[in-house]
Structure formats: structure tokens, C-alpha cells
Amino acid sequence: MSKNILAILAPLLGITLLASCESIDCTVDNVVTLGIGFYDAESGSAKTISDTLTVTANGTDSILYNQGSRVSSIKLPLSYWQEADTLNLTFYDAENDASHVVTLSVKKTNTPHHESPDCPTTMFHEIKEIAFTSATQYVDSITLTDPKVNYASQENIKIYLHPTSD
Amino acid sequence: MPHRKISRYICTLLLISLSLTTANAEKKKEVVPPAPLFCGAAVFADLSGPVMKAVSSRFDQMEVGARLNFRDHFFPLCELGIGESDREGKENNNTFHTRAPYFRVGMDYNFNKKHNGNRLMGGLRYGYSAFKYDFEDPTFADPIYAGNGNFKLDNQQGKAHWLEFTVGCETKLWSFIRLGWNLRFKARLKQHASDFGSPYYIPGFGKNGSSTFGGTLNLIFDVGRTSKKHNQTYPNALIKKQ
Numbered sequence: 001m002s003k004n005i006l007a008i009l010a011p012l013l014g015i016t017l018l019a020s021c022e023s024i025d026c027t028v029d030n031v032v033t034l035g036i037g038f039y040d041a042e043s044g045s046a047k048t049i050s051d052t053l054t055v056t057a058n059g060t061d062s063i064l065y066n067q068g069s070r071v072s073s074i075k076l077p078l079s080y081w082q083e084a085d086t087l088n089l090t091f092y093d094a095e096n097d098a099s100h101v102v103t104l105s106v107k108k109t110n111t112p113h114h115e116s117p118d119c120p121t122t123m124f125h126e127i128k129e130i131a132f133t134s135a136t137q138y139v140d141s142i143t144l145t146d147p148k149v150n151y152a153s154q155e156n157i158k159i160y161l162h163p164t165s166d
Numbered sequence: 167m168p169h170r171k172i173s174r175y176i177c178t179l180l181l182i183s184l185s186l187t188t189a190n191a192e193k194k195k196e197v198v199p200p201a202p203l204f205c206g207a208a209v210f211a212d213l214s215g216p217v218m219k220a221v222s223s224r225f226d227q228m229e230v231g232a233r234l235n236f237r238d239h240f241f242p243l244c245e246l247g248i249g250e251s252d253r254e255g256k257e258n259n260n261t262f263h264t265r266a267p268y269f270r271v272g273m274d275y276n277f278n279k280k281h282n283g284n285r286l287m288g289g290l291r292y293g294y295s296a297f298k299y300d301f302e303d304p305t306f307a308d309p310i311y312a313g314n315g316n317f318k319l320d321n322q323q324g325k326a327h328w329l330e331f332t333v334g335c336e337t338k339l340w341s342f343i344r345l346g347w348n349l350r351f352k353a354r355l356k357q358h359a360s361d362f363g364s365p366y367y368i369p370g371f372g373k374n375g376s377s378t379f380g381g382t383l384n385l386i387f388d389v390g391r392t393s394k395k396h397n398q399t400y401p402n403a404l405i406k407k408q
Contacts, residue, residue, distance in 0.1 A: 059311050059312060060310055060311045060312065062310050064310070077309075077310050077311075077362060078315075079308060079311035080306075080308035080311065081311070081313040081315070082311065082313075083310060099212070108292070111361060111362065112303075112306065112317050112362055112363075113362060113363050114260070114301050114303065114317075114319075114362055115364065115366070116255075116362040116366050117253050117254060117255040117258075117260035117261060117262040117301070118255045118256050118257065118258070119255075119260075119368055120258065120259070121260065121303040121306050121317055123308075129290075151280075157232060
């Protein structure tokens with residue numbers, strides 16, 4: 001009888017330990033960013049830009065992307081609360097000492113997203129509309145490939161660069 | 167990956183114990199007549215709930231159940247409980263809260279061919295819970311752009327279905343009182359959550375995920391036919407001395 005009781009009670013320790021074990025497992029890649037890829041307008045293939053790229057945005061003093069060179073894609077944070085973000089992409093051509101500023105307007109909805117209370121709350125977005133303006137013929141066109149901006153999104157917008165942009 | 171290893175380990179243990187039982191039975195070549203078709207009923211309560219509440223602030227569940235006993239091998243059962251989680255983030259001020267009922271139905275099978283009061287059980291259960299949950303992040307701030315706010319969700323609707331595979335054992339303590347434990351591998355079949363995110367905890371299931379482990383420690387009271395006899399031997403059961 002006592003052996004039976006001991007055998008039956010032994011796992012209680014295991015269950016108690018199991019219950020008291022605690023781990024924090026948040027999503028490793030928990031940064032939500034807008035993915036932008038650069039493409040050649042003529043061939044449609046991915047393009048590595050030779051100019052230096054810097055991105056700023058209206059509504060923040062932070063530089064979202066600072067002097068990147070030889071990039072074919074970038075990832076940019078969007079605002080949590082604004083319904084539309086205005087992103088200023090400045091392509092600097094060092095050879096000719098010329099800058100091409102492209103203003104990208106992104107209209108979106110914002111949806112807070114939570115997981116475990118241990119993990120930081122983030123904001124998911126759904127892009128409703130995009131538009132661009134440019135004083136020079138640097139960008140040919142843009143397309144929205146994936147409107148959902150969340151943990152899983154890779155590339156949301158394709159920017160087709162004019163063939164003369166090199 | 168650790169879940170797979172543990173489940174493989176549990177399966178191996180189960181298979182070994184099954185093969186030992188079979189080998190033992192063959193060796194002795196005993197013919198044990200079947201127990202009566204209906205061997206009684208039992209009600210039980212999970213003692214691990216209060217233990218979990220005492221040692222863990224993450225979640226706990228208070229659970230009771232009832233089962234029937236056919237031939238001392240087949241135990242159709244149902245389990246009812248209330249699961250609760252009142253959780254604050256370890257490194258932030260986020261809070262999660264839910265408290266809701268759940269139920270499970272299923273069956274246990276007793277692998278012990280002897281009717282000596284000890285049972286080696288394996289079982290399957292289907293679980294379901296419909297619940298509401300609250301989540302709050304009082305310092306939800308945009309790290310780059312200006313602005314912050316209090317993100318608060320109240321009464322978000324959640325539903326979940328899951329399966330539980332159990333292994334365990336139980337023994338007679340005294341008269342009609344028994345004690346038993348079981349370990350459970352729980353596989354979530356489907357869940358419905360709000361657009362803002364999945365619940366941290368599902369009542370009856372545990373910490374939310376595609377699968378998880380759990381266990382219960384049950385105090386069991388035989389009622390009806392079995393309890394009147396005050397022992398676990400059946401009239402037409404043959405028990406040979408070792």
C-alpha cells in the first residue's frame with residue numbers, strides 16, 4: 001500500500017516542476033517593416049542601385065535608412081498611429097554630385113497586435129494606397145505587391161527605376 | 167523539437183510497459199475471466215490545480231470529472247473545469263486575463279489485465295473551450311514616430327478545440343478512494359482568436375501553442391456498485407497468488 005502511494009505521488013513533484021517552469025518565447029523577428037524592392041523598369045529584374053540611398057519621413061526626426069549603397073531592397077518602419085506616411089527617398093549620385101528625391105506616400109490602416117504579455121505589442125498595417133512624386137526621372141513606376149505589413153511580409157512595394165537612373 | 171523528443175520518450179515508455187505486460191501475461195499463462203460488463207462509476211477531482219495556483223502565477227485550472235467503468239478496461243469519461251490566467255509581463259507592464267469553463271470527453275483504457283486495483287491507463291480526449299480574454303499594454307509607444315497610447319482590449323472572443331493523448335496510472339488508497347496521475351500531450355486542432363492577436367492561455371489546454379504538455383493528479387471516488395463492495399475484486403475474476 002505505502003509503495004503504491006509513493007509510486008503514485010512521485011510524479012506530483014514532476015507535475016509541480018513542470019507547472020513552475022517558465023520561459024519567455026517571443027517571436028524572434030518581431031520587427032514589423034515595410035519591404036521595398038528595386039527593379040529595372042525595362043527588364044523587370046531586381047536591380048542593385050549604385051547611388052547612395054537615405055530615407056527620412058515626415059513626422060519623425062529619425063533617419064529611417066542611412067546612406068545605404070549597392071542595395072536592391074530595403075525595410076522601413078511605418079508609423080503606428082498616422083493614417084498615411086510620407087517617405088522621402090534620396091538617391092545621391094556621387095559621380096555627378098546630384099541628388100534625386102522621390103517622395104513615396106503610403107496610405108494604410110493600423111492594427112495593434114499582441115502575443116504573450118511578455119512580448120512587446122507591435123503594430124500591423126494594411127496598405128490601402130500608394131503614390132509617388134519625383135522632380136527627376138529616376139523612378140518609372142511603383143506597384144503594390146503585398147498590402148499586409150506584418151511579421152511575415154517580405155516585399156510589399158516594387159519600385160521600378162528608370163533605365164537612366166544608373 | 168523538445169516536444170517531439172519528449173513525446174517520443176513517452177511513446178517508448180508506453181510501448182515498453184505494454185510489451186512487458188504482454189510478456190508477463192504470456193509467461194504466466196493465466197486465464198483471467200473478464201470483469202462484469204458494468205463495474206461501476208467514479209467521480210474525481212484534480213489536485214494539481216490548487217498546487218499550480220500555489221506555485222505558478224501563470225495559470226491554473228480547477229477540474230472535476232466523472233467516468234464509467236466497463237469490464238475494468240474501458241472508462242468513458244467527461245471532465246469539466248474552470249481555467250484562469252492572470253498574467254503580467256515579466257519585462258513590461260502588459261497584462262492578460264481570462265477565466266472560463268472548459269470540458270473534455272474521451273475514454274481511458276486500462277492495460278492491466280489483473281483486477282487488483284492498480285491500473286495502467288492510456289487515453290484520448292477531445293477538449294473545447296469558448297472564452298473571453300482581456301489584454302492591456304498601458305505604455306504602447308511608437309519607437310520611431312511620435313505618439314503613444316494605452317492599448318486595451320476587453321472581452322475578446324476566443325474558441326479552441328484540441329485533442330489530448332494521456333498515459334497514467336492509479337491505485338486504491340482505501341476502500342472506495344483511489345489516487346491516480348496522468349501526463350498529457352495536447353495538440354490544438356483549431357482556434358478562433360480576435361484580429362488583434364491570439365490569447366496567451368486557453369482554459370483547459372494551457373499556454374497557447376500548436377501543442378503543449380500537461381498533467382493531472384486525481385483523487386477518485388468509486389460510486390455505486392464498486393463502492394458498495396469496498397474492494398476491487400469482481401465475483402467472476404480469477405486472481406492467482408504470485
